Amino acid sequence: MEYLSVRETAEKWKISVRMVQQFCTQGRIPGAQKLGKFWAIPADAEKPQDPRVVRKRGAELPSTSSLLDHTNLMPLMNTPFQPGQGLAAVEAMAAGPQRDIATAEYHYFTGKPEAAAKEAEPYLTSSDMGARLSACLIYAYANLSIGEIQWAKFALGELNAVLTAAGEQSPQLKAAAAFIAAAGAVLLHLPLPDGLPATQDFLPRLPSGLRAFALYVQAHYLYLKGEYGPSAGMVEATLAMGAAAYPIPAIYLHLVAVMDYMSLKQTEQAKAHLLAAWETARPDDLIEGFGEHHGLLGGMLEAVIKPGWPEDFKHIIDITYRFSYGWRRVHNPETGHDVADDLTTTEFAASMLAARGWTNQEIADHMGISLNTVKRYISIAMEKLHICRRQDLKQFMLL
Numbered sequence: 001m002e003y004l005s006v007r008e009t010a011e012k013w014k015i016s017v018r019m020v021q022q023f024c025t026q027g028r029i030p031g032a033q034k035l036g037k038f039w040a041i042p043a044d045a046e047k048p049q050d051p052r053v054v055r056k057r058g059a060e061l062p063s064t065s066s067l068l069d070h071t072n073l074m075p076l077m078n079t080p081f082q083p084g085q086g087l088a089a090v091e092a093m094a095a096g097p098q099r100d101i102a103t104a105e106y107h108y109f110t111g112k113p114e115a116a117a118k119e120a121e122p123y124l125t126s127s128d129m130g131a132r133l134s135a136c137l138i139y140a141y142a143n144l145s146i147g148e149i150q151w152a153k154f155a156l157g158e159l160n161a162v163l164t165a166a167g168e169q170s171p172q173l174k175a176a177a178a179f180i181a182a183a184g185a186v187l188l189h190l191p192l193p194d195g196l197p198a199t200q201d202f203l204p205r206l207p208s209g210l211r212a213f214a215l216y217v218q219a220h221y222l223y224l225k226g227e228y229g230p231s232a233g234m235v236e237a238t239l240a241m242g243a244a245a246y247p248i249p250a251i252y253l254h255l256v257a258v259m260d261y262m263s264l265k266q267t268e269q270a271k272a273h274l275l276a277a278w279e280t281a282r283p284d285d286l287i288e289g290f291g292e293h294h295g296l297l298g299g300m301l302e303a304v305i306k307p308g309w310p311e312d313f314k315h316i317i318d319i320t321y322r323f324s325y326g327w328r329r330v331h332n333p334e335t336g337h338d339v340a341d342d343l344t345t346t347e348f349a350a351s352m353l354a355a356r357g358w359t360n361q362e363i364a365d366h367m368g369i370s371l372n373t374v375k376r377y378i379s380i381a382m383e384k385l386h387i388c389r390r391q392d393l394k395q396f397m398l399l
Contacts, residue, residue, distance in 0.1 A: 003040040013047040072097045073130035076105040078209035080245040084283035097131040104138045109286045111319045113142035133180045144326030160193045175205035186217050212243035216252040232260035251277045255293045262298030291319025299349035299367045350377040355393040
């Protein structure tokens with residue numbers, strides 16, 4: 001077989017060398033082989049489709065008068081399984097969109113965004129709206145971690161487009177689109193999209209597992225409004241009503257409870273929820289959520305996970321750096337809130353607590369480090385952020 005270099009392929013397809021390299025690393029060119037530091041690409045390989053262009057070629061929404069089948073709407077999120085049985089739950093699903101979307105979910109929530117994006121991509125313009133909405137959400141968040149910000153924005157835009165197109169004629173589709181669009185916005189701390197119905201209007205139309213995750217989204221939204229008590233109460237009630245049977249929603253519910261209780265300085269309750277999330281997540285390595293929420297957890301990962309599970313902690317921090325880079329590239333320009341992007345995770349955690357009014361001694365006791373180390377972290381953070389007053393940390397934190 002004849003092979004071409006990356007540069008030769010780029011010239012043939014009339015795209016950049018960087019784009020060809022990305023196609024190779026994402027596994028989107030069948031037969032491409034890595035030889036040392038270089039890629040060899042079959043001469044007859046076809047240029048992968050850019051999903052951002054497909055919509056422009058006329059892939060429109062199906063009729064909104066039909067009801068949506070929830071089978072392919074975030075199926076793994078909506079599946080109860082015992083911790084450690086996540087992959088088995090995926091493999092037990094029907095072959096086709098359901099299993100494909102569930103596989104993309106599994107890879108995303110286990111911190112493998114490249115695989116998740118690749119698996120979600122074929123469904124970005126699917127006529128099956130459950131699969132399509134799921135693919136757009138997974139693709140958006142996976143591309144944040146990959147650093148493909150424009151593709152992430154494309155997928156988020158698709159979510160809002162479906163929500164707008166759903167109108168009032170298809171309550172099931174409207175509910176599904178509202179659920180996914182709200183998740184896309186709230187987790188990025190963005191304003192809620194136009195046309196989003198009230199939670200009580202779409203929540204009853206969702207199946208149990210998705211309803212539990214929707215309540216996590218609502219609790220997270222209350223947290224962002226500073227309503228920590230009501231947010232924690234919503235989490236506790238949701239878990240008590242059976243959400244704990246659905247591992248992915250349960251993990252995220254516990255994590256927002258950690259955020260709430262740390263904001264209320266109720267550290268024992270926060271620790272209990274963190275450990276509950278960890279016990280649910282660790283058997284399947286469902287640790288993506290811990291990396292996503294690191295900056296909001298008030299140093300709890302450093303205080304609890306790092307001493308007991310140092311290797312897992314390193315993996316979580318790797319996820320944090322990748323995800324937060326993309327998160328800020330969407331969040332900061334959209335909101336004008338310049339969340340700090342040049343601090344280490346430990347500097348950010350200490351600064352976050354300081355911005356919430358914790359004393360240096362309280363931070364030291366909580367994070368299990370010396371008072372001088374806390375002072376050094378905060379001093380370095382303030383120097384990096386070019387501020388002189390401790391109270392000015394607030395404008396760069398997730399408050």
